[in-house]
Amino acid sequence: MLVKDAMSTVVLTIGPAHTLRQAAQLMAARRVGAAVVLDPDTSGLGILTERDILNSLGAGENPDRETAQLHTTSDVVFAAPDWTLDDAADAMVRGNFRHLIVLDDREPVGVVSVRDIMRCRSTVLVRADAVPA
Template sequence: MRASDAMSRPVHAVGPDDPIEQAAAMLIGYEVTAAPVLDSYGRIVGIVSEGDLLRHRVPTDPTLHMRRHADGTDADRPHTVRDVMTSKVVTTPPEADLADVAATMLDRDVRSVPVVDDDELVGIVSRRDIVRSMVRTDAVLQADAQHRLDEYAGSPRWTVTVHRAEATVTGTFRDEVERQIATVLTRTVPGICAAHVPA
């Protein structure tokens, strides 16, 4: 399974000069844990997560509120996304193996990875997306695979059965090319780990 199979889109992004309150409201409103930070050209310049917002908005110094600037704002308190974002962003291409993306998340201790294709942001993969793709039931996988095959063939020429995420495709095939097409189409279903076409 590839990153593009599990990624979420559209991607909800923020700008570096957006107020952090706006970023927090966006994360809460869309129920996402992180958002890419894009410059005016649409390039990723950072990522801001719930952790970044909490880390910088909950003061470690309990007397911080007693010190204020001339304009009445708290001293040393961040105000824009640029002030709190992580600038070293871990990204992945759409064709990356999802298992490799998961391993990178664990190794780098990140919860979301933007998916970038030729410098263009095309999606984002979160830990939740990966878990969701892993826990699809056999019945859901079977229905998804059957739909793809019926759509390709134009009629229900082939039948898919799925057991423990392994699919078997039966029916009449004109030639070896059709067998390969049925196998490949079935394997593109997120969550199916193997596909077989009996001889």
């Protein structure tokens, strides 16, 4: 199975000046665990995850003052839609992260998460168990 078959095509894009509270509200409304942070000044893409927000809150930082820019991961590993789920899982394990931004022609077209991969693998396992021997 390929990344394009598993990824969420709901890509939440925010700017670096969004506060963490704004980012969290948008992520909750879209039911996603990560936001793509697009900085028009640098033309760069980064990622802000629910863990980044949690770490900030745990450190006692104010979510109304902290901006996405301060908590964005900018050294992002990107996936291609035609990667296998094994390729994506390997990249996640090597990088110790749970989300990959999927790029097609340098444009974000999706996000694939560990949950997406597990959902697909679980479905495959259920289908394999359902086939009579």
